[in-house]
Amino acid sequence: MEILQNSSYPTEQVAFAERVNQLLKDKLDHRPKACVVTYGCQQNVSDSERLKGMLCLCGYEMTEQTDEADLILSNTCAVRGHAEDRVYGNVGALKHLKRRNPNLIIGVCGCMAQQQIVVDRFKKSFRYVDMVFGTQVQHRLPEMIYRVLQGEHVYETSLPNDSIVEDVPVRRDGEVKGWLPIMNGCNNFCTYCIVPYVRGRERSREPEAVLQEAREMIAAGYKEIMLLGQNVNSYGKGEAHGVNFAKLLRQINAIEGDFRIRFMTSHPKDCTTEVLDAMRDCEKVAKHLHLPFQSGSDRILKQMNRHYDRAGYLNLIKEARERMPQLAITSDIIVGFPGETYEDFCETLSLVRSVEFTSLFTFIYSPREGTPAARMDDPVSRAEKGKWFNELLKTQEAVTSKTLQAAVGSTQRVLVEGCADTSGFLVGHTDGNLSVEFAADESLLNQLCTVKITSYDGILRGEYISK
Numbered sequence: 001m002e003i004l005q006n007s008s009y010p011t012e013q014v015a016f017a018e019r020v021n022q023l024l025k026d027k028l029d030h031r032p033k034a035c036v037v038t039y040g041c042q043q044n045v046s047d048s049e050r051l052k053g054m055l056c057l058c059g060y061e062m063t064e065q066t067d068e069a070d071l072i073l074s075n076t077c078a079v080r081g082h083a084e085d086r087v088y089g090n091v092g093a094l095k096h097l098k099r100r101n102p103n104l105i106i107g108v109c110g111c112m113a114q115q116q117i118v119v120d121r122f123k124k125s126f127r128y129v130d131m132v133f134g135t136q137v138q139h140r141l142p143e144m145i146y147r148v149l150q151g152e153h154v155y156e157t158s159l160p161n162d163s164i165v166e167d168v169p170v171r172r173d174g175e176v177k178g179w180l181p182i183m184n185g186c187n188n189f190c191t192y193c194i195v196p197y198v199r200g201r202e203r204s205r206e207p208e209a210v211l212q213e214a215r216e217m218i219a220a221g222y223k224e225i226m227l228l229g230q231n232v233n234s235y236g237k238g239e240a241h242g243v244n245f246a247k248l249l250r251q252i253n254a255i256e257g258d259f260r261i262r263f264m265t266s267h268p269k270d271c272t273t274e275v276l277d278a279m280r281d282c283e284k285v286a287k288h289l290h291l292p293f294q295s296g297s298d299r300i301l302k303q304m305n306r307h308y309d310r311a312g313y314l315n316l317i318k319e320a321r322e323r324m325p326q327l328a329i330t331s332d333i334i335v336g337f338p339g340e341t342y343e344d345f346c347e348t349l350s351l352v353r354s355v356e357f358t359s360l361f362t363f364i365y366s367p368r369e370g371t372p373a374a375r376m377d378d379p380v381s382r383a384e385k386g387k388w389f390n391e392l393l394k395t396q397e398a399v400t401s402k403t404l405q406a407a408v409g410s411t412q413r414v415l416v417e418g419c420a421d422t423s424g425f426l427v428g429h430t431d432g433n434l435s436v437e438f439a440a441d442e443s444l445l446n447q448l449c450t451v452k453i454t455s456y457d458g459i460l461r462g463e464y465i466s467k
C-alpha cells in the first residue's frame, strides 16, 4: 500500500506507519497479519476498507481468520442493542487468543467506541483490549498501533467534529462494486437514533475529492459506485462551493465510462425535486431510491422528530414515480417506537400496502441510552411488538412478490456479478437491486448489460439482449 505523491494524508501518520513496520519486523518472525471484523451498515464497511488500507501501510497483510492474526480490529455498530451484544460476546471470545499469543494486538473502534459507558466497560472488564478509538480519529490508526507497541493502552474517543481527513489509504474489498463516502455524521437527531452522538456533526467532503475518487475507481474498473452518507440529500449544505447533492450526481454522471451510480441514505425531508430531476436525467444513476419513512403515523413521526408527515412522504413518492415510472423504492421501518399503539402501527401497514416497496428493512425499536426516545414511556411488551413485526413482514412478502411479478416484461440494466448454480447461466442485479438469472456467455462477468425479464418463479429470469 503506497501513499500517492501530493496526498494530504498526514505525513506524521506515514512516519508512524514506517516505525510500526520496523517494530513489527524486529518483534515477529513472520509477515504480520491483521483481521478486521465489521459490524453494521455500509458506512462501517467503507470505513473498514480505509482501516485495512492503513494496516497495509503499517506492513500487515490481511486475513479473514482471527486465530492467525497478529492484530484483530472490531469495527462496531451502536444502532441497535443486538449489534452491541454480539460485539461484547465476540470480543470476549478473543481473550483466549491473547493468552496464547501475548503479542496479539486487539482493538475496538467504530460507533460503540464513541460512547462513554462502552469505553468504561472495556477499560474495566476487557483489559486485554489494547486500543479503543472512535469514528473521527480512525485516520490516526498508525500512531495508535505505534503507541500500543510501546506498551500503552490507547483510549481515543474524542469527537472533534473536524473536517474529514482526505487521502486515507484504502484497500477495497471488491473489484466491481465500491463504496464512496461523500459525507459523515448526522445533524438530524431523530429521537430514537444514536448516530448523531457517535458520528458527530454532518461534514461533507469537497466535491473535487469525491470526483477524484470516483475517477480513480472508474479507471480501476469499478462498474458500480455507491455514494454513502447518513443523509446524502443534505450534501454540501452551507458550503461556499455551492455543489449540492443533485449537482454532485450530475458531475459524477458526466465522468466518462460505463458504470452505475447508487446512493444511500436519503432523508425524505431533504429529498428535493431537484434531486429527483437529477436522478431522472442522469443515465448512469440507478433508478432506485432508498427512502426510509420509519412510521406511517403522523403522531409517531412527530415524536421521532422526522420533520415530514405521511402526506408529504406520499407526495414525494408520487413526484418520484412521475419522473421515473420504473423506479424501485425501498425503505426502513421501526416497529414499536415508545408509545406507538396498534392503530399507529396499522398506519404503517397501510402505507406499506399503498406504496408497494420493492423491499424493506424492518427493525423492532431498540432503546439507545442517551437518546430522547429512551426516556419516553414504552408500555407495549416486546412480545406484542414481535407480533406486529411479523404482521409487517407478512404484508411486505405479498407486496414483494407482486412487485417482482410486475417486473416481468420490463427491460433492465443488469450488472453481472457471478455464475448461477445452473451451468451456462449468469446472475446479476438490476438498477432496483433485484437479482436476475439469464443464459449468457461468461465473458459478460463484471459488465453491465441489458436484459429482458421474462418470468418469475421465486427467482426472476431473463433473456440477454445486448451490452
Ligand code: 5AD
Residues within 6 Å of the ligand: 079, 080, 192, 193, 194, 292, 294, 332, 333, 334, 363, 364, 365, 366, 367, 368
Ligand atoms: N431501534 C431500531 N431501529 C433503529 N434504527 C435506527 N435507530 C434505531 C433504534 N434505536 C433503524 C432506522 C434507520 C436504520 C439504519 O436503522 O430504521 O433508518
Ligand code: SF4
Residues within 6 Å of the ligand: 186, 187, 188, 189, 190, 193, 194, 195, 196, 230, 231, 267
Ligand atoms: Fe439516525 Fe435520523 Fe440521522 Fe438517520 S437521519 S442517522 S435515523 S438521526
